[in-house]
Amino acid sequence: MAFTVTSEMKNGIAQLTLVGELDAAAAGDFRAAIEQSATSQPKRLVLMMNGLSYMASAGLRTLVFARQKMGPSVDIYAIGVQAPVRETLEMTGFQYSVVMLDRYDAAEIEGI
Amino acid sequence: MDRVDIYPTHEYQGYKFRPGKPFPFGATSVSGGVNFSIYSSHATDCTLVLFEKGQPEPKVEIPFPDAFRIGNVWSMIVFDLDYENTEYGYRIDGPFNPTDGQRFDGSRIMLDPYARAIGGRDIWGVKPDWNNIYQHRGRLVYDDFDWNEDHPLETPMEDLVIYEMHVRSFTRHPSSGVKYPGTFAGIRQKIPYLKSLGVNCIELMPIYEFDEFENSRIDPDTGEQLYNYWGYSTLGFFAPKSGYAATGKLGMQVDELKALVKELHRNGIEVFLDVVFNHTAEGNENGPYISFKGIDNKTYYMLTPGGYYFNFSGTGNTLNCNNPVVRNMVLDCLRYWASEYHIDGFRFDLASILGRDPWGAPLSNPPLLESLAFDPILAKCKLIAEAWDAGGLYQVGSFPAYGRWAEWNGKYRDSVRRFLKGDAGLVGDMAQRLAGSPDLYATRGPTASINFITAHDGFTLNDLVSYNDKHNEANGEGNRDGANDNASWNCGWEGPTDDPGINALRQRQIKNALAMLLVSQGVPMILMGDEIGRTQLGNNNAYNHDSELTWLDWRLATTNAGLLRFTSILISFRHAHPVLRNRWHLSGQDHVGSGYPDISWHGTQAWQPDWSPAGRTLAFMLAGPNARGGAVQDNFIYVAMNMHWESHWFEPPQLPTGLRWHVAANTGVPAPEDAWAIGAEPILEDRGGVLVGDRSVVILIGK
Numbered sequence: 001m002a003f004t005v006t007s008e009m010k011n012g013i014a015q016l017t018l019v020g021e022l023d024a025a026a027a028g029d030f031r032a033a034i035e036q037s038a039t040s041q042p043k044r045l046v047l048m049m050n051g052l053s054y055m056a057s058a059g060l061r062t063l064v065f066a067r068q069k070m071g072p073s074v075d076i077y078a079i080g081v082q083a084p085v086r087e088t089l090e091m092t093g094f095q096y097s098v099v100m101l102d103r104y105d106a107a108e109i110e111g112i
Numbered sequence: 113m114d115r116v117d118i119y120p121t122h123e124y125q126g127y128k129f130r131p132g133k134p135f136p137f138g139a140t141s142v143s144g145g146v147n148f149s150i151y152s153s154h155a156t157d158c159t160l161v162l163f164e165k166g167q168p169e170p171k172v173e174i175p176f177p178d179a180f181r182i183g184n185v186w187s188m189i190v191f192d193l194d195y196e197n198t199e200y201g202y203r204i205d206g207p208f209n210p211t212d213g214q215r216f217d218g219s220r221i222m223l224d225p226y227a228r229a230i231g232g233r234d235i236w237g238v239k240p241d242w243n244n245i246y247q248h249r250g251r252l253v254y255d256d257f258d259w260n261e262d263h264p265l266e267t268p269m270e271d272l273v274i275y276e277m278h279v280r281s282f283t284r285h286p287s288s289g290v291k292y293p294g295t296f297a298g299i300r301q302k303i304p305y306l307k308s309l310g311v312n313c314i315e316l317m318p319i320y321e322f323d324e325f326e327n328s329r330i331d332p333d334t335g336e337q338l339y340n341y342w343g344y345s346t347l348g349f350f351a352p353k354s355g356y357a358a359t360g361k362l363g364m365q366v367d368e369l370k371a372l373v374k375e376l377h378r379n380g381i382e383v384f385l386d387v388v389f390n391h392t393a394e395g396n397e398n399g400p401y402i403s404f405k406g407i408d409n410k411t412y413y414m415l416t417p418g419g420y421y422f423n424f425s426g427t428g429n430t431l432n433c434n435n436p437v438v439r440n441m442v443l444d445c446l447r448y449w450a451s452e453y454h455i456d457g458f459r460f461d462l463a464s465i466l467g468r469d470p471w472g473a474p475l476s477n478p479p480l481l482e483s484l485a486f487d488p489i490l491a492k493c494k495l496i497a498e499a500w501d502a503g504g505l506y507q508v509g510s511f512p513a514y515g516r517w518a519e520w521n522g523k524y525r526d527s528v529r530r531f532l533k534g535d536a537g538l539v540g541d542m543a544q545r546l547a548g549s550p551d552l553y554a555t556r557g558p559t560a561s562i563n564f565i566t567a568h569d570g571f572t573l574n575d576l577v578s579y580n581d582k583h584n585e586a587n588g589e590g591n592r593d594g595a596n597d598n599a600s601w602n603c604g605w606e607g608p609t610d611d612p613g614i615n616a617l618r619q620r621q622i623k624n625a626l627a628m629l630l631v632s633q634g635v636p637m638i639l640m641g642d643e644i645g646r647t648q649l650g651n652n653n654a655y656n657h658d659s660e661l662t663w664l665d666w667r668l669a670t671t672n673a674g675l676l677r678f679t680s681i682l683i684s685f686r687h688a689h690p691v692l693r694n695r696w697h698l699s700g701q702d703h704v705g706s707g708y709p710d711i712s713w714h715g716t717q718a719w720q721p722d723w724s725p726a727g728r729t730l731a732f733m734l735a736g737p738n739a740r741g742g743a744v745q746d747n748f749i750y751v752a753m754n755m756h757w758e759s760h761w762f763e764p765p766q767l768p769t770g771l772r773w774h775v776a777a778n779t780g781v782p783a784p785e786d787a788w789a790i791g792a793e794p795i796l797e798d799r800g801g802v803l804v805g806d807r808s809v810v811i812l813i814g815k
Contacts, residue, residue: 024196056196057254057364064258091297091358093371097258 001053002026005033013110014042019051022059030059034066044109045070047098050080060094067097079104118143120191124174127162131180132187137444138226138350139200139252145191146252150202150224151184152408153437154214157205158186161221161246165197165231165363168244170221173203196363199231199249200224204407210397211419213410221246223403225441228253228350228448229366230321236280236294236355237339237658240325248323248347248402251363255452257370264456265382266492267312269518269559270693272382273630273683274637275311276567278342278662279319279356282640285663292358296365296372303379305669309643309676310683314376315384315459317568318343319369321351324658326393331588338588338656342568344461345393345427347402349445373454382456384494385449389442390465390501395428396421411437414470422472424465426502433466439480442466447489457494459520464501467512474505478512485514496520496562509552513560518635521549521561526599528565529576531728532625533601534755534807539727542753543713546732548633550697557696561634565625566642569595571652573642576600577621578607583650586657594653607650619645620807623678623779623786624753627809630682631751633694643679644668674783681787685776685811688790691739691746698734704742707768708735714750718765728756733765736814748814749776754804763801767814772796776813780805 003026006017014037022030037045045066066076078098081089089095101108120128132147140147148160158176163169176186201223206216223230227250232240240247283290283298290298299314306314326340343353357365373383392412394405397420404412414422414430421429432438449455460466467478484490499511499519508522524545531538544551548558566573571582580602584594603617622645629636640646641664648654654662669676686692698711714731715722722729730753736746750773752762759780764773774793779786788794793813796802804810 024194056362057367058196060364060367061254061256067258088359088362088364091292091295092364092367093297093300093375094258094367 003029005030007033007037009037009040009042011110012043013046014040014044015046015048017048017051021054022052022062023054023056024058027058027062030062031065034062034069038069042070043074045074045076046104046109047076047078048080048104049078049082049085052085053082055085055088060088060092063094063097075099077101077109115143122177125172127172127174128191129174129188132189134182134185134187137185138224138228139250141252141255142189145189146193147187147189148200149185149187150407151186151437152204152206153184153411154408155184155204155206155216157218159203160188160190161201161203162190162193163199163246163249165199165251193252195252195254199251201246201250202407213413213415213419215405215409217401217406220401220406222401222406223248223348224250225348225403225407226350226444227251227348228255229363230348230351230354231363233321233323233325234354234360234363236324236360248321253366257367259370259374259454262374262377262454264450264454264492265377265380267382267456268695269494269635270695271687272313272635273311273686274313274315274384274562274635275306275309275640276315276317276637277640278317278568279353280341280658281662282664284658285660285665287666288664289666294356295358296356296368297358300372300375303375303381306381307379309680310687311638312380313382313384313456315386315637317386318346318388319353319356319385320349320388321347321353323347323393324355327656329588331586334586336586336657336659339658340656341658341662342655344388344655345391346388347393349387349389349441350448370453377454383454384457384459384496385455386459386461387446388461389431389433390462391425391427391429391431396423399428408437411435414468414472424468424472424501424503424505425462430465430468430472432470433480434469434475434478436479439483442480443483443487446484446493447487450489450493455493457496459496459498461498462501463497463499463511464505464507465503467507468505472503476512481512481517482514485516494518509549513556515556518560518562520567521545521552521563521634523552524549524561524563524632524634525565528625528628529599531753531755532565532621532628533599534728534757536728537725539721539730540723542730543721543732546628546632547711548694548697554697558633559635559695562637563629563632563634564637564639565629566639567637568639569653571598571600571650572639572646572648573622573625574618574645574647575650575652576625577618578602578647579650580606581650582652583607584653586651586661587653587655594651598652617807619675620779622675624755624807624809626679626682627751627777627779627811628753630686631692631749631811633692633698636686638679640664641668644676645672674786677783678777678787681789682777684790689746689749690744691734691736691749694740696741702735702738704738706735706737708733708738708748710735710738712765714762714765716760716762718763729754729760729762731762731764750812750814752802752804752810752812754806754808757806759803759805761801762804762810764812771814773812773814775802775810777811778808780808780810
């Protein structure tokens with residue numbers, strides 16, 4: 001399935017919704033969306049990943065890029081990470097780059 | 113401002129490319145494309161072959177224009193490649209004249225020696241397609257990784273406790289409880305265990321890409337699939353084994369291994385690699401064409417005048433390590449692992465080969481070993497030599513060290529095994545070994561001595577005390593393989609037994625071995641699983657078994673919880689006492705005015721060691737005030753070793769006023785009194801001495 005990423009910004013929280021398969025060809029779009037979000041200097045970055053079925057090596061790198069681009073004071077949340085993607089994050093040790101939650105937890109995410 | 117040389121200048125079948133950069137070698141990412149660079153001293157032509165990942169036929173073969181060659185190096189930049197779905201290799205043309213050492217064959221596709229990932233054995237044990245024209249394929253990798261603050265730990269050598277580990281065996285057993293058994297990710301889940309045990313360095317048996325199906329066969333008697341399991345047969349020196357990665361199927365083995373190193377470092381554990389530069393997987397003239405043979409046979413291999421392969425490795429070929437070109441490859445390789453993977457040290461398999469010239473003669477000043485010793489990137493890496501080879505060169509104590517190389521001390525292993533089993537006449541030798549082998553390493557200090565009693569070659573510690581003879585029938589070589597001179601003793605019965613007395617003696621002997629190892633000057637190395645009594649049922653050369661025979665059975669951690677506890681306490685004892693971990697040999701003198709020599713030798717009576725040929729008892733004392741030349745303060749430590757079959761009363765030396773001897777460990781009594789946690793050592797009630805049971809070791813601490 002083709003990859004899409006949509007962005008919105010609300011109350012200092014940048015939210016990106018990822019759908020499809022995030023491979024090398026799609027990583028550029030994801031990266032561009034992160035760069036765009038960073039210009040608004042959000043306090044949180046939330047990645048809605050319920051619809052993301054696959055993440056390849058390039059996608060993982062973009063997560064790390066997001067971590068570094070946003071800076072250490074911005075928490076990055078990955079919401080609804082599907083099992084194959086979660087496994088990839090765990091196997092490669094990338095799970096420490098983000099906070100993974102099953103559902104959007106407003107109290108935790110918005111309680112700024 | 114962009115470089116002016118990052119735009120394509122040529123096109124071939126829809127692929128855009130331009131002259132590349134000769135350096136670095138291999139396939140590297142550049143702006144917009146991939147730089148491919150390959151060298152060959154004797155080739156006449158070179159073609160880059162690109163595949164869609166996993167496809168049987170190439171998608172394009174781009175000949176290198178001669179104008180793209182600088183010296184003996186061909187390079188080109190190819191633009192717009194799909195990083196994750198591209199595989200590559202080379203067709204190399206040149207003379208085929210085996211007598212002259214030339215074996216070029218342009219009909220074959222050769223693997224890049226500098227490939228940083230290799231496809232074809234992505235998942236362990238999946239039977240390959242033998243019709244595949246290109247079995248082991250170069251892949252492109254992302255070199256970047258988020259290391260955060262990680263860097264090599266540079267733990268002082270004298271403070272290391274090394275744990276030799278086979279990646280797959282460590283967690284493959286169902287009892288391991290890890291999510292990704294037999295993988296780098298699996299090891300990560302066992303880091304708490306390693307920390308609890310107390311080891312601060314793991315030495316991974318070969319993780320360079322190798323073919324587990326090399327020489328694989330079915331055991332005709334058992335039907336078991338036998339593999340090239342240990343991996344001492346390298347395909348590519350720059351690539352981690354994909355089959356050891358849970359993400360190998362996704363091509364992310366590089367990230368997974370780096371994540372393991374990062375996590376180990378975060379927990380204070382160094383990572384050594386067992387590297388195999390003495391030979392490759394290509395065998396001799398009858399072996400397969402994979403890489404070096406078809407790229408530059410005459411350069412990479414030691415060849416006889418008739419063009420055959422010297423075989424100092426015992427495996428078919430010998431890498432020509434002191435050829436300047438090959439030497440540079442070895443340097444490039446180790447620098448790559450040290451800088452890109454943050455590896456802390458390297459153990460060199462059959463390292464004496466690295467000191468031979470291209471015609472096999474030993475060199476007194478081997479350029480490769482010197483280069484490695486003085487290389488700036490490797491300056492803080494530990495370098496450890498298995499200081500012998502299969503061609504009769506034995507250099508324990510004489511390996512060209514340049515003040516840097518340590519050695520697997522085979523003499524330590526042999527002396528301690530014989531002393532342990534009760535052979536007479538070992539007392540003098542044992543004194544040398546316990547003191548860090550000054551007879552071998554007087555100019556280098558005890559940190560040149562990697563002390564070990566067991567390793568992957570040979571019996572496990574449990575089997576060392578359970579078998580007199582090897583039992584390698586399952587290897588399919590008629591029990592002819594594996595060492596015969598094991599210096600083992602079965603304690604009265606060959607193999608498993610219900611006899612409680614024999615089993616108790618075996619447990620005691622295991623503890624004796626570990627106790628002596630952990631109080632010796634030098635650097636101790638423990639074989640994976642010895643701390644919980646791992647057995648290979650008497651097989652001392654289980655190189656081809658991917659089965660319960662070689663997998664660590666984690667249930668033993670429960671069955672042998674007492675042994676595990678004993679081992680971890682002894683390791684913590686070593687960490688707690690710097691007097692056990694000196695960088696320089698102890699002199700037997702008092703240089704700090706404590707009134708005691710830094711090390712002193714005793715028999716059953718203080719100050720009177722029994723050096724006689726019949727002697728089987730020995731004791732020594734380390735004077736805490738003299739630790740590290742007086743630079744640190746430590747307690748007195750006294751170790752009494754009774755390898756006789758009768759108990760003996762040992763009289764330890766008198767301590768300074770105000771100090772008393774306390775019992776840190778006593779292998780002659782059952783758990784939990786066989787070892788006491790740091791600070792909880794009970795006082796030795798009898799000031800006159802201690803009764804050391806038959807075949808037992810007692811460790812006292814004076815405080």
